[in-house]
Every structure is written in C-alpha cells, then in structure tokens.
Amino acid sequence: MRNILIVAGGVVAVAAIAAGAYFGTRPATTGTAAVAPVSAPNTSALAAVQPGDHVLGDPKAPITLIEYASFTCPHCAHFHTQVLPEIKKKWIDTGKVKLVYRDFPLDQVAAKAAQIAECAGNDRYFGVIDIIFRGQPQWAASSDPLAELAKPLRIAGLGEAEIKACLTNEAASNAVINDYKGGEQMGVNSTPALFIDGQLYRGPRTVEDLDNVLGKLAK
Numbered sequence: 001m002r003n004i005l006i007v008a009g010g011v012v013a014v015a016a017i018a019a020g021a022y023f024g025t026r027p028a029t030t031g032t033a034a035v036a037p038v039s040a041p042n043t044s045a046l047a048a049v050q051p052g053d054h055v056l057g058d059p060k061a062p063i064t065l066i067e068y069a070s071f072t073c074p075h076c077a078h079f080h081t082q083v084l085p086e087i088k089k090k091w092i093d094t095g096k097v098k099l100v101y102r103d104f105p106l107d108q109v110a111a112k113a114a115q116i117a118e119c120a121g122n123d124r125y126f127g128v129i130d131i132i133f134r135g136q137p138q139w140a141a142s143s144d145p146l147a148e149l150a151k152p153l154r155i156a157g158l159g160e161a162e163i164k165a166c167l168t169n170e171a172a173s174n175a176v177i178n179d180y181k182g183g184e185q186m187g188v189n190s191t192p193a194l195f196i197d198g199q200l201y202r203g204p205r206t207v208e209d210l211d212n213v214l215g216k217l218a219k
Contacts, residue, residue, distance in 0.1 A: 068195075071133070
C-alpha cells in the first residue's frame with residue numbers, strides 16, 4: 001500500500017502530518033461573538049478556485065468560501081453536519097456563495113480517507129465526504145478505521161477493490177498533498193479553517209456568525 005506522505009524520490013512531503021498533535025484542532029466555540037478575521041499571507045492565487053478544486057455550488061457565485069478540513073477532526077464533522085447544511089440552503093443553493101473544499105489532513109488516517117474521497121470523482125465527491133463526516137464517530141474510533149470506513153462507502157460505489165486501487169493512486173495522493181501544501185502557504189495550522197473571499201476567519205462558526213459575515217459581503 002502506497003504511503004500517502006511519500007512523493008517522488010522517496011522524500012516525505014509533509015512529515016508534519018504524521019505528528020498530528022503538532023497542529024491539533026481548535027476547541028469548538030459557542031456564543032454570539034462575531035467571527036474575527038485574522039491576517040493571512042499574500043496568497044491571492046490560492047484564495048481563488050484552482051484547477052482540480054472541488055466546488056460546491058455555482059462556480060460563478062460572487063462570494064468564495066474555502067474550507068480546509070481534516071476527516072478525523074470532530075470540529076470539521078460538526079461544521080459539515082450542523083452548520084454547512086444551513087449555509088448551503090441559504091447561500092450556496094441560491095447562487096450567492098460557492099464552497100471550495102480542500103484537504104488538510106492532521107494524521108495518516110485522515111490523509112488516506114482524503115485520498116479515497118478524491119477517487120470518488122467530481123460527481124460523487126461531496127456525497128462521499130458527507131458520508132465520511134457523518135460516520136466519523138464510528139469509523140474514526142475503530143481499531144481498523146479504513147476497513148470500517150469502507151462499509152458505508154459501498155453505497156457510493158466504492159467497494160474494497162476500488163478503495164485498494166485508490167490507495168495506490170498517485171494522482172489522488174498528489175491532490176491531497178497539494179491541498180495540504182497550499183493550506184500551509186495560506187497560514188492554516190488548525191481545522192476547520194475558513195477563508196471568505198481570501199480572508200482567514202477563526203473563532204465561532206455558528207450559522208448566525210457566518211450569516212453575518214456573508215450578509216455584509218452580499219450587500
């Protein structure tokens with residue numbers, strides 16, 4: 001099985017992923033405080049849709065929401081199951097916002113899960129990551145996470161053979177690695193990390209908080 005962290009020449013591309021504790025995840029926050037923007041490096045190209053990006057919504061939507069997430073991050077799962085559905089209904093489905101999802105795996109398991117999702121193809125991608133996040137409490141805590149994850153992915157057409165082939169797929173591996181490297185350039189050091197029109201936001205990620213930010217941009 002190909003190690004997702006190995007690139008050409010046998011060099012470890014993102015060794016820091018293996019030490020997931022170095023990055024950690026920010027504790028979930030509650031309350032009504034506004035989402036606070038913080039400074040990010042000058043990476044205007046990465047703040048726009050890139051070739052190979054997975055985009056949810058109208059690619060021509062005027063507001064761009066970029067999310068960097070890790071499949072083993074419980075706060076990322078919370079965002080996708082509790083917050084994103086409302087944001088999708090109000091902002092994405094109405095053509096005002098497009099979501100760009102990028103991988104920032106914090107450990108080997110998350111990196112391999114990301115590689116599997118990459119193999120699903122554009123038409124099934126967001127359905128697959130929804131399955132992964134919704135089932136996270138079960139598969140991530142398993143003694144064999146990838147084997148447990150494979151069970152619900154069967155309904156998406158990803159059987160044992162497809163997953164085995166995916167984990168040796170160099171293109172899928174490189175896509176995840178490139179997302180991670182881009183996240184580092186953008187100043188990402190925890191997940192989920194959200195960029196709204198190029199501005200990095202940290203803090204509460206409730207529906208109300210994001211509504212407030214997006215509402216100001218939509219005026």
